[in-house]
Amino acid sequence: MHIIESGNVAAATGVMLSRAQVIAAYPITPQTPLTEKLSEFVESGQLGAQYIPVESEHSAMAVCIAASTAGTRAFTATSANGLLYMNEQLHWAVGARLPIVMCVANRGIGAPWTVWNDHQDSMAQRDVGWIQLYANDHQQIIDTVIKAFRLAQTVSIPVMVCYDGYLLSHTYMPFDRPEQSEVDRFLPAFAPKHFLDPQNPGNFNTVTLPDVRQGVDGVMEPGYIEIRHNLHQDLRAALESYEEIDRDFVKHFGRGGTPFVEEYRCDDARFVAVAIGSLSYQLRDVIDIMREDGIAIGVMGVQMYRPFPDQAIARALSGKECVVVLEKALSYGNQGPLYGDIKSALYRLADRPVLHNYILGLGGREIKTQQLLDALSESCSEPKAIEDTPRWIGLKLQE
């Protein structure tokens, strides 16, 4: 069914269709309308979930962790400082191997306060172990939320679905709302192997020793490092599982096919711009303008950021002359996080493209098509100048 709604409502609808059972809700701009919509779904009876209006984001993730450990499908949403406030809990959810799904309406982080869009919030969590998926438009938001629940319970790792605050969360677009019956066929009920059960008692996630140790039935049980190693191995294996899930989604709903990267006019391109989120779609206008001028350029949007699809990216960018990574985040004191990851992925290639890094849009600074055009044009005309210091787009005042 086609509807016109906001990105936040697209996300909430995805959660409802996925039959979330426990929802922890705390308001924070620009995610709040998602949370409000979910309360409407629950109070009207459209979604039979427990809706818990918690007193902080740290508690929101605590509710999800506990509810998931007790065997139910749990969800919460947040942005920016809320995501950071629950940082301790994000690590906990991963280590506990819980299939929680969370939406992050991307927003910049304080200090100083900002409510506007950039990617610093989710980028700051890239090492935690959560799977990170980024949606580029409203259709991708609702579709990715549904895929996220399936991926999370398949690999027992939590998944965050990120989309641009305001640019996607608050704008309205037409998209297809999948049928509940089709979603039910795509997403089986949550049936965990281990959960809190008075009939089968166990003590979850207590102090775990550095070394292996014999258990009550005489079997050698792992130490902390083995458990974390298993997590990492599963994260890397999740790449292939997500490809499989995405293929299945295409079968059910006729959409998808770009689990890792979404490419536009990249096949015969000499130059490729890389970005995350709605920026990758805004760049398409610039690509079309430059193509009119005979410049063989394309744009690639990264859809799965963690686990990092290094092989897919290396395949996509191998043989290109210059790759320009434009980011709304920065690893302060170094360079753009995506830039660093792409550089590592390309390191093994015999003929590595030249890499350029641009930082833009922090704290919601408007990104004009002309600015993108100027930056890409410069990079394409001077590709050989490899720069490790990121350039900035859109600064107005000098220090």
Added chain:
Amino acid sequence: MAKKDYCKMISRSKPGPGDGGNTGSWRVMRPIINLDKCIPVKTGKIACFNCWLYCPDCVVTKTIPPTIDLSFCKGCGICAEECPADAIEMVDEASQTEKEK
């Protein structure tokens, strides 16, 4: 073919005694019950059992006579202190072990 058997390792402990090992080895003093003074033994009735009630480590049995599991008794002395008949004496563990050799 994508992986199927995910999450093979998690930290989930199963119930069992002796997490702290042979905690009886912590003892410096050992409780000895004097059966001549113990109320349930003297009366032959289910009575008193303060030692069973107050034991922090569940090592005293609610039986006539009460018994103490010395493999886990930490020798805290609460049973001796709370016995209303002064029937439990805390004796030096080292000399007891010596005696038993």
Added chain:
Amino acid sequence: MAEKTTILNLTEEEFVHPGNRACSGCGLSIVYRMGLKALGKNTILVVPPSCLTVLQGLYPVASTKLPCVNVTFASTGAAATGVRAAMKALGKEDVNVVAWAGDGGTSDIGIQALSGACERGEEIIYICYDNEAYMNTGVQRSGTTPQGVLTTTTPIKGKLQVKKDVPAIIAAHGIPYVATASAAFPLDLYDKVKKATTISGPKYIHVHTPCPPGWAFESRYTIKVGKLAVETGLFDLYEIENGTFRLTGPSQRLLGKERRPVTDYFATQGRFKSLSAEAVQKIQQQVDAKWAAYQS
């Protein structure tokens, strides 16, 4: 009114395995053992970092026979909320959901989440075992450390501030049941936990828990020390049921009688040794005033 439990009719089933890592003479061991007897098998526990974490064992051995989820320090009240929400979603309404936290995890870092759970009226039991300091990390002062007490972070002057009255704070949320109990009166504790399982809504039980190493007394005196706290009128056993306050058991029997002087209690523990005579007198006056108010 339920019959009072005695030693003779107290259930013999044990829910804690021996040979765990709790200290010799640990007050919490007594509290935990009694509390689990009252809760029974159909229970899910929520435990933050605390002495109980260690008592319950290191992976892969659990000395608790009940299912338990360990959670981060600040999140106990919220985690218990999450377990209850899952039980509701799964239609398992009869399961007890019980949080067990220390005083640090309750009065300090955990108070926000506990307050939220109380305000939302969550169907949980929250038991705070109060050994009056951060004992698991080595006896640092907490919000419930009494005034004047020596701890590793108040090593010379003793704690300057008074003990935070957590039961009063929780009672101000208007929850249906708030109670205090003591390791020294295990049957009273048992009955209060048992009662909590029959009441709807949030239930809070604050348990005074003597700690031999932290309070500096010989391990055999755990019960004696706990009893003295009550007999001197320093720690009172009471219930607040739907807003109505009532002293219970030994504290109720103290009404109108002479209490033992607070010096009797202070003399048993090394942690009070830097209390000046003036400070002791002031404390005695505060206790006398409190009991005078109970009378009226």
